Amino acid sequence: MPLTQPITHVQAPVTIRRAEATDRETIYQMICSLENMVLDRPGFNAAFERNVTSPNITYFLAEQDGQPVGMVSCHIQPLLHHAALVSEIQEMYVEPEYRSQKVGNALMKHVTAFAKGEGAIQMEVTSRATREQAHRFYQREGFEKSHVKLVRYFKNE
Numbered sequence: 001m002p003l004t005q006p007i008t009h010v011q012a013p014v015t016i017r018r019a020e021a022t023d024r025e026t027i028y029q030m031i032c033s034l035e036n037m038v039l040d041r042p043g044f045n046a047a048f049e050r051n052v053t054s055p056n057i058t059y060f061l062a063e064q065d066g067q068p069v070g071m072v073s074c075h076i077q078p079l080l081h082h083a084a085l086v087s088e089i090q091e092m093y094v095e096p097e098y099r100s101q102k103v104g105n106a107l108m109k110h111v112t113a114f115a116k117g118e119g120a121i122q123m124e125v126t127s128r129a130t131r132e133q134a135h136r137f138y139q140r141e142g143f144e145k146s147h148v149k150l151v152r153y154f155k156n157e
Contacts, residue, residue, distance in 0.1 A: 019059035087115035
């Protein structure tokens with residue numbers, strides 16, 4: 001008699017697609033969750049409208065069963081100190097209930113292939129110092145700690 005395990009959860013495949021202007025509300029909600037705050041809506045809308053039409057910035061949405069479950073941004077620009085195109089993830093988010101289910105991995109594979117296809121020589125990501133779980137994720141995905149980021153905030157000047 002063969003041993004069988006009951007199937008408790010069959011995960012639907014994750015699909016990745018390029019985000020469009022019509023995805024603004026979905027991405028707004030995800031970025032608010034990422035930042036753990038309600039972002040200024042007019043400021044977000046202005047940035048999103050500018051970015052979504054930029055040839056140097058692309059957003060991707062991960063969907064499962066037609067529902068958005070994650071997103072990643074890819075900024076590609078020529079940098080003089082590299083004498084080449086460099087890609088950077090500015091935002092990446094996976095809904096909490098979909099974490100540890102390979103959604104982040106699918107987003108990383110997709111955005112990495114996209115950046116390489118555009119001619120980027122590397123990909124960079126910055127993550128807040130307190131996001132240790134995210135740091136471990138990025139290191140598993142092949143990123144190395146190599147830089148220190150310094151920020152000067154203008155709001156108090």
